[in-house]
Amino acid sequence: MKKGKSIVMKQSLFTSLVLAVIVALTYIIMIAVSREVLRNNARDFLISTVEQNVNLVRLTDSEEDKNDHVYFPYGEGFVEVDTDFLKNVSTVYAAVYTDMGELIYGETPVYIDRAFSDTYTYDISYGRTDYRIYDRKLNITGDIPGSLWIRGVVSDNESRTEMDRITRISLLIIMPLAILSVIAGYMLQRKLLKPLKDMEETAGEIAGTSDLSRRLSVQREDETGSLSRSFNTMLDRLEESFENEKRFTSDVSHELRTPVSVIMAESEYMLEKKRSEEDMREGFEVVDRQIRKMDSLINDMLYFSRMDQSPENYEMQRTDLSAIVRDTVFGTSFENVKDIKLSSDIGEGVYISGNGFLLERLVRNLLDNAYRYGRQGGNIYVSLKDTGEKAVLSVKDDGIGIKKEDQEKIFLRFFRADKARNEKGTGLGLAMVKRIAEIHDAEIELESEPGVGSDFKVFFRNL
Amino acid sequence: MRLLLVEDERDLNRILTRRLREEGYSVDSCLDGDDAWDHISLSEYDVIIMDIMLPGTDGLEILKRMRAKKNSTPLLFLTARDSIGDRVLGLDLGANDYLVKPFSTEELLARIRALIRVFYHLESSVIRADDLELDTATRTVKRAGNVIELSQKEYALLEYLMLNRNIILSREKIEEHVWDIDYEGGTNVVDVYISYLRKKIDSAHERKLINTIRGRGYCIRA
Numbered sequence: 001m002k003k004g005k006s007i008v009m010k011q012s013l014f015t016s017l018v019l020a021v022i023v024a025l026t027y028i029i030m031i032a033v034s035r036e037v038l039r040n041n042a043r044d045f046l047i048s049t050v051e052q053n054v055n056l057v058r059l060t061d062s063e064e065d066k067n068d069h070v071y072f073p074y075g076e077g078f079v080e081v082d083t084d085f086l087k088n089v090s091t092v093y094a095a096v097y098t099d100m101g102e103l104i105y106g107e108t109p110v111y112i113d114r115a116f117s118d119t120y121t122y123d124i125s126y127g128r129t130d131y132r133i134y135d136r137k138l139n140i141t142g143d144i145p146g147s148l149w150i151r152g153v154v155s156d157n158e159s160r161t162e163m164d165r166i167t168r169i170s171l172l173i174i175m176p177l178a179i180l181s182v183i184a185g186y187m188l189q190r191k192l193l194k195p196l197k198d199m200e201e202t203a204g205e206i207a208g209t210s211d212l213s214r215r216l217s218v219q220r221e222d223e224t225g226s227l228s229r230s231f232n233t234m235l236d237r238l239e240e241s242f243e244n245e246k247r248f249t250s251d252v253s254h255e256l257r258t259p260v261s262v263i264m265a266e267s268e269y270m271l272e273k274k275r276s277e278e279d280m281r282e283g284f285e286v287v288d289r290q291i292r293k294m295d296s297l298i299n300d301m302l303y304f305s306r307m308d309q310s311p312e313n314y315e316m317q318r319t320d321l322s323a324i325v326r327d328t329v330f331g332t333s334f335e336n337v338k339d340i341k342l343s344s345d346i347g348e349g350v351y352i353s354g355n356g357f358l359l360e361r362l363v364r365n366l367l368d369n370a371y372r373y374g375r376q377g378g379n380i381y382v383s384l385k386d387t388g389e390k391a392v393l394s395v396k397d398d399g400i401g402i403k404k405e406d407q408e409k410i411f412l413r414f415f416r417a418d419k420a421r422n423e424k425g426t427g428l429g430l431a432m433v434k435r436i437a438e439i440h441d442a443e444i445e446l447e448s449e450p451g452v453g454s455d456f457k458v459f460f461r462n463l
Numbered sequence: 464m465r466l467l468l469v470e471d472e473r474d475l476n477r478i479l480t481r482r483l484r485e486e487g488y489s490v491d492s493c494l495d496g497d498d499a500w501d502h503i504s505l506s507e508y509d510v511i512i513m514d515i516m517l518p519g520t521d522g523l524e525i526l527k528r529m530r531a532k533k534n535s536t537p538l539l540f541l542t543a544r545d546s547i548g549d550r551v552l553g554l555d556l557g558a559n560d561y562l563v564k565p566f567s568t569e570e571l572l573a574r575i576r577a578l579i580r581v582f583y584h585l586e587s588s589v590i591r592a593d594d595l596e597l598d599t600a601t602r603t604v605k606r607a608g609n610v611i612e613l614s615q616k617e618y619a620l621l622e623y624l625m626l627n628r629n630i631i632l633s634r635e636k637i638e639e640h641v642w643d644i645d646y647e648g649g650t651n652v653v654d655v656y657i658s659y660l661r662k663k664i665d666s667a668h669e670r671k672l673i674n675t676i677r678g679r680g681y682c683i684r685a
Contacts, residue, residue, distance in 0.1 A: 250546075253543075253545075254543045254544065255543075257543035257563075257564040257565055258472050258475070258543055258564060260564070260565040261472075261475060261543075261564040261565035261566060262472060262474045262475045262478070263565075264565045264566070264567065264568075265475060265478045265479055265482065265568050266474070266478050268482075268567060268568045268569070269478050269481065269482055269568065272482075283478075286474045286477075286478070289474065290474060
């Protein structure tokens, strides 16, 4: 996986981008608002300064108070200007003009070629600086030629410096915050996505080493926790079926190897040099016997694995168990070398939910087993009873019986209580019985005593 | 050479016994572990060939008991279990060789020969005593370069004497190693076969290789 394409990176990039846009917008809006506020402040200050100055200018006949005022001859008398007139001169320039535009007192930062218009604000640009101008006509009564004007001028230099300061401060505050939030976001994302990363690593390791026993550690109760759990459950299933598969393959090869070695030894013996017809005949009989053994083993194994791995292929429906047991007991021929007598008591009309094909196999395998381990001239007794809640199938023999410690093991694949005495069986018959019972949700009970006989009971749920 | 074959698959047991006897070995065969243990306790074998999974006592258990009793007879396991763990376990318990089923009879025979060679510290399949030469692989015998035809029992007897050359072997020991347990040919069978061998090997030569040590047995002196 390329690092640049990881979710964490993508998410972080995205959030950073969004954050950047938000910060930029906020910044622009803030600057615009600040500028407006500053401009308004400047204008208000301009107007109030000029308005205050209006009261500081009047006409007098004589130079009365030279301490606090300056006097300029005007018409018959003087224009008296209070020295406070210039107190705001650092920000607001104010000057007194005659009607003709002749400067009487004060100064302006630039020359303004514009006619006066009372209580009117306007902007002019000079060079790179903007100026705001406010004119005020002095309301002076008396015998004077024309009127006097006060013109106030304020430059935006002041507000521009102020703006720069605000910009600098806000950048100093916003930028680290933005960077901090990007880093915090990245770290949070990483922490949140850590289980995903773990999962990716574990999956990679499993793929690399085929070690299905590995699991994710589940710590969280959030979505990633439940994802981990699902992942682990999936691994459980995978491991189980893989182990099954492995065991099955090993069992199969083990079981097939013995007949193959017999055939190999026998055919090598026959081919090695000229053998008598009797020897050859005996050899082929052995080969034939072993090949048949392999054939039934292969068939049983395929049947078993098909059933074991996909029981859903066998449709369950209302099944007449009585008919199946009857047909198997009376309609199937069993190898009966020991002259065993079979008797039965099969109750009529016992119905269960099941698969006829599988049930027939179950009955047949139980009978096979009873014949195989029966006693010379012994008996097999098959019964089917409806006990109300359960349907009970019993296959009972008076054969060799099974030792207590082996009674559970005989249902395992390829387990044989006494190997030498059972060369005919494939070792799968009872394992199949057990699996079919499981598929039908039925229980198996075994009562057995060595030398007395065995009774296999299967309890089906009645329909 | 006397072998014990322990294999519970009847057909395999029968054909291997037959094949081994054809090779001149005297063979006792058992179908289960308990019977095998009785045989091992009662007789002396040159090589034991044994399946691991056996009814009754299993092969690993028998091997363990043998080695515990200081019985160092070479043992070869025959088994369908081929995992490395199984092999290591068998060899660590003291098995001398391991053959996984299915196997070729030829390979089994070669391995038996190899086990015998190792047991008798032979460098190759050829054993020499003076100008007498015996090749255990081709089962041919030469004296001064001339091939000598021997019957199976004669060969088996000579091979046993050659493997133990310079060692005095009692009649009982020879009988135990060259004839199998079911043999009931009479007590002087060894003397009879020694005389056959002498005729074929020593009669035409000045130097006699097969010596009788009165009251003790026979010995080939190189």
